[in-house]
Amino acid sequence: MENKLSSPLSVLKGAGPRRCALLEKLGLRTVQDLLWFFPRRYEDHRDIRKISELVPGASSVVFASVMSCEARSLAGGGRRMIRCRLSDGSGELEALWFNRKGLEHILKEAVPVLLCGIPTLRSGTFEMTEPDFEIVKGDWRESSFLGIIPVYPSTEGLPKRWFRETALAAVREYSPLLEDILPPSLIEKNRLLPLSEAVRQMHAPDAPESWKEARRRVVYEELFTLQLSLAAAREKNSRGSAPPTQKGALFAAMLERLPFTLTESQKKVIDELISEGAKGQPLARLIQGDVGCGKTAVAAALAAAVCDGGAQCAILAPTEVLAEQLREQMKKYLPLTEAECALLKASLPARERRSVLKGLEDGSVKIVAGTQALLSEGISFRRLGALIIDEQQRFGVRQRARLLQKEESPHLIMMSATPIPRTMALTLYGDLDISLIEGCPSGRPPVETRIIGGEQLEKLLRFIAEETLSGGRVYWICPRVEEDGPSCLPAAVKRFQWLRKKLPPVRTALIHGQMESGEKEAAISAFRDGKASILVGTTVLEVGVDVPEATVIVIEAPERYGLSQLHQLRGRIGRGKRRGVCLLLSRQPEDAERLKIFAATNDGFEIARSDLELRGAGELAGTAQHGSARFKAADLRRDWRLAELAAKEAREFLAAEGLAALHPSLREKIDKEEQTTIS
Numbered sequence: 001m002e003n004k005l006s007s008p009l010s011v012l013k014g015a016g017p018r019r020c021a022l023l024e025k026l027g028l029r030t031v032q033d034l035l036w037f038f039p040r041r042y043e044d045h046r047d048i049r050k051i052s053e054l055v056p057g058a059s060s061v062v063f064a065s066v067m068s069c070e071a072r073s074l075a076g077g078g079r080r081m082i083r084c085r086l087s088d089g090s091g092e093l094e095a096l097w098f099n100r101k102g103l104e105h106i107l108k109e110a111v112p113v114l115l116c117g118i119p120t121l122r123s124g125t126f127e128m129t130e131p132d133f134e135i136v137k138g139d140w141r142e143s144s145f146l147g148i149i150p151v152y153p154s155t156e157g158l159p160k161r162w163f164r165e166t167a168l169a170a171v172r173e174y175s176p177l178l179e180d181i182l183p184p185s186l187i188e189k190n191r192l193l194p195l196s197e198a199v200r201q202m203h204a205p206d207a208p209e210s211w212k213e214a215r216r217r218v219v220y221e222e223l224f225t226l227q228l229s230l231a232a233a234r235e236k237n238s239r240g241s242a243p244p245t246q247k248g249a250l251f252a253a254m255l256e257r258l259p260f261t262l263t264e265s266q267k268k269v270i271d272e273l274i275s276e277g278a279k280g281q282p283l284a285r286l287i288q289g290d291v292g293c294g295k296t297a298v299a300a301a302l303a304a305a306v307c308d309g310g311a312q313c314a315i316l317a318p319t320e321v322l323a324e325q326l327r328e329q330m331k332k333y334l335p336l337t338e339a340e341c342a343l344l345k346a347s348l349p350a351r352e353r354r355s356v357l358k359g360l361e362d363g364s365v366k367i368v369a370g371t372q373a374l375l376s377e378g379i380s381f382r383r384l385g386a387l388i389i390d391e392q393q394r395f396g397v398r399q400r401a402r403l404l405q406k407e408e409s410p411h412l413i414m415m416s417a418t419p420i421p422r423t424m425a426l427t428l429y430g431d432l433d434i435s436l437i438e439g440c441p442s443g444r445p446p447v448e449t450r451i452i453g454g455e456q457l458e459k460l461l462r463f464i465a466e467e468t469l470s471g472g473r474v475y476w477i478c479p480r481v482e483e484d485g486p487s488c489l490p491a492a493v494k495r496f497q498w499l500r501k502k503l504p505p506v507r508t509a510l511i512h513g514q515m516e517s518g519e520k521e522a523a524i525s526a527f528r529d530g531k532a533s534i535l536v537g538t539t540v541l542e543v544g545v546d547v548p549e550a551t552v553i554v555i556e557a558p559e560r561y562g563l564s565q566l567h568q569l570r571g572r573i574g575r576g577k578r579r580g581v582c583l584l585l586s587r588q589p590e591d592a593e594r595l596k597i598f599a600a601t602n603d604g605f606e607i608a609r610s611d612l613e614l615r616g617a618g619e620l621a622g623t624a625q626h627g628s629a630r631f632k633a634a635d636l637r638r639d640w641r642l643a644e645l646a647a648k649e650a651r652e653f654l655a656a657e658g659l660a661a662l663h664p665s666l667r668e669k670i671d672k673e674e675q676t677t678i679s
Helices: 017-025 031-035 160-177 184-189 195-203 208-237 249-257 264-277 295-308 320-333 350-362 397-403 422-428 454-469 492-502 517-528 563-570 589-599 604-615 640-656 664-671
Strands: 041-045 060-073 080-087 092-098 112-117 119-122 125-129 132-135 147-151 284-289 312-316 341-344 367-370 384-390 411-415 433-437 448-452 473-477 508-511 534-537 550-556 581-585
Touching: 031 160, 060 092, 092 112, 112 125, 147 160, 160 195, 195 208, 208 640, 208 664, 249 295, 249 320, 264 284, 264 295, 264 433, 284 295, 295 312, 295 320, 295 384, 295 411, 312 320, 320 341, 320 367, 320 517, 341 350, 448 589, 454 473, 454 550, 454 581, 492 508, 492 534, 508 517, 517 534, 550 563, 563 581, 563 589, 563 604, 581 589, 589 604
Parallel strands: 092 125, 284 411, 284 433, 312 367, 312 384, 341 367, 384 411, 448 581, 473 534, 473 550, 508 534, 550 581
Antiparallel strands: 041 147, 060 080, 060 112, 080 092, 112 132, 119 125
């Protein structure tokens, strides 16, 4: 049975070497891969009508024969229209397509066709614009074009109809071989479909209700597997040992040097970390908090306590720019020399790099900041006591577990860059304890958020000019780096040039993901040091950039971002004593209600909850095929309730039965879990 599911896709009809190579681009190599490659969406082709029975505005399927088909160029140049006249004996229908090269040579007279589209009535004749269609071969009633039609992710050169028919044929033949690996008690308790039936319904649902039940079955298995892995990792971590933390001279000096007073919540989390760390068992903890809550100060306190305990601390950031910033903040908070508080990055000169590596090995470097490259082979610490990871969603469960698999494990602290509702945090990070920093340091006025339209650009320019003249600094965020065809989305490069032309006295810098790291650092430094008053960029600025003098952020096309991402961007301002203003420059009035929800609150956790609710579960919405390498169907943003259930039941099962009681194939899935990112 397993061998058949592991068969290469070349066993399928029509899957020759060329098509198999194209299928491999989609990550499909075996029959098993294809069974778990679910449609990204579905089209409802169940309402079959005669042409005379069509209702304007109601999507319908008709079976008809081509009477005539012609192509002509439209006025204005460039565009071509295909007009096809069809009949089924009860009436006539016109179908229109635009810029479909060669279609008139395919839809020849008398060719039988199935069409699905939304009819309109024009001058007494029904018309469909850009309908889906399929040329019929054989009995049209048996066509795979009818029913609820799966639409799969595809790749250029792979015929969509062939792929659909091949996938459905493979499901019919091979899905009965799929074996249920979940504990039978949980299948019965949760009234889950057999896996073979669930996979069949995922590809070819009989009805929307059938699809929902099938998806619930597949999603539960994915989430239960994840939660077993988290629970097992948590149990394994608790058995290790770690360098103890203590409040010594460096910790005391840090408290004296802080330029602000710690909040009660910060103090509580710091005490929690250090007292737990003093027991000599490795911490595995997620630090949760809203934007600007002071997570970096908490990280500095833990780093000081680790160093006071005789060990070293490594701080990881997602980018070199943020690693550099974290290092500067550590130097600001802790009385350490340049050599004792080091930065390790790819662009470091060879001599400096050798010096840092030597310091890590002999222990003279007490704290080092860098990117994930700090974990690469060839980098040796004398005694690594703690690993603090900023923007934690870049690290998957296996990566977290691997960091702790040493004779003496470092404490592992993940800092959340995005507020996550507590129920979802427990689901995502079941292998970690959670500490919550509530509120923000005193003295920060709330950020004001306004929604403006494109007609207010000139007024906006005057406001920015006044703001920069009074010492403020401005972020300007665009969704694209450069203009991309007909999308008309604002582009950072063009906006940068426009601002320099419109506000020539104001120094403007540019930053985006396609720039070299040195160029990015130069742009950030110019903005931080006041040499540039406006920084135009993309969402590369979303996380971690801390410039207290920044008072205004303009976000163009805010409808392109989720509410939580908008909150992260807004969090770049209002970090000093002056008030902050967030301006959402929107050209889509239909998005106004969603943006009003965002503008009404500065509470990141409330925004995260709203974000989850607005995304919704959807109807026949397809699967998370490209969102996460881990999941084929689950989406943690829409399935968090099911994830909570899976987490509870995984922990209970592991405590009562242990991993040994699991089906061998499920144990193997947990053991071989890939290094994937949950986000």
